[in-house]
Amino acid sequence: MEESITYLKEQFALEDRDVRTYSPLTLAYIGDCVYELVVRTLLVKQGNCPPHQLHKKASTLVKAGAQSAMIEILEPVFTEEEQAVYKRGRNAKSATMAKNATMGDYRRATGFEAVMGYLYLTEQMTRIIDLIKLGLENKWKR
Numbered sequence: 680m681e682e683s684i685t686y687l688k689e690q691f692a693l694e695d696r697d698v699r700t701y702s703p704l705t706l707a708y709i710g711d712c713v714y715e716l717v718v719r720t721l722l723v724k725q726g727n728c729p730p731h732q733l734h735k736k737a738s739t740l741v742k743a744g745a746q747s748a749m750i751e752i753l754e755p756v757f758t759e760e761e762q763a764v765y766k767r768g769r770n771a772k773s774a775t776m777a778k779n780a781t782m783g784d785y786r787r788a789t790g791f792e793a794v795m796g797y798l799y800l801t802e803q804m805t806r807i808i809d810l811i812k813l814g815l816e817n818k819w820k821r
Contacts (some may be wrong), residue, residue: 684799684802684804685802698797698800698801701796701797701800702771703764703767703768703770703771703789703790703793704768704771704773704789704793705796706764706768706792706793706794706796706797706800707768707771707789707790707792707793707796708792708796709795709796709799709800710791710792710793710794710795710796710797710798710799711741711792711795711796713795713796713798713799713807714741714746714791714792714795714811715737715741717807717808717811718737718740718741718811719733719737721815722736722737740815742779742780742788743779743780743784743785743787743788744779744780744781744784744788746784746787746788746791746792747780747783747784747785747787747788747791749791749814749815749817750765750787750788750790750791752813752814752817753791753810753813753814756810756813757794760797761794761797761798764790764793764794764797765790765791765793765794766790767790767793768789768790768791768792768793768794769786769787769789769790769793770786770790771786771789771793773785773789794810795807798810
C-alpha cells in the first residue's frame with residue numbers, strides 16, 4: 680500500500696508537505712476515509728453480501744461511538760507523535776457534530792480520525808492496519 684501512495688504522489692506530482700502543520704480537522708477529514716476504506720475492505724473480503732448489509736455492518740464500526748471505544752484500547756500504544764496528533768484532533772473545535780453521538784465520543788472519534796489521517800499522509804499504512812486490527816480485535820472481545 681505504501682507503494683500505491685508513492686505512485687499516487689508521482690503521477691499527480693504531489694509535493695511532500697510537513698503534515699504536522701496540517702489542521703487536525705484536515706487530518707481527520709482524510710483519516711475518516713482511510714478508516715472507512717479499511718473497514719469496508721475487511722467486510723467485502725469476508726464474502727459477497729448485499730450492499731445494504733455491508734453498509735449496516737460498516738456503520739456500526741465507523742460511527743463515533745465505536746471509534747471512541749477504540750481509542751480506549753489504542754491510546755496506550757500510541758507513539759508520542761500519535762498521541763500529540765490525537766490530542767490536537769480531540770481538542771479541535773468543529774462546526775458540526777455527529778447526530779447520534781455524545782460530544783465526548785465525537786471529539787475522541789475526531790482525534791482517532793486525525794491519527795489515521797496523519798499516518799496515511801506520512802505513508803504508514805502498516806501502522807494504520809496494525810492499530811485498526813488491535814482495536815477491532817479488542818472491540819469484538821467485549
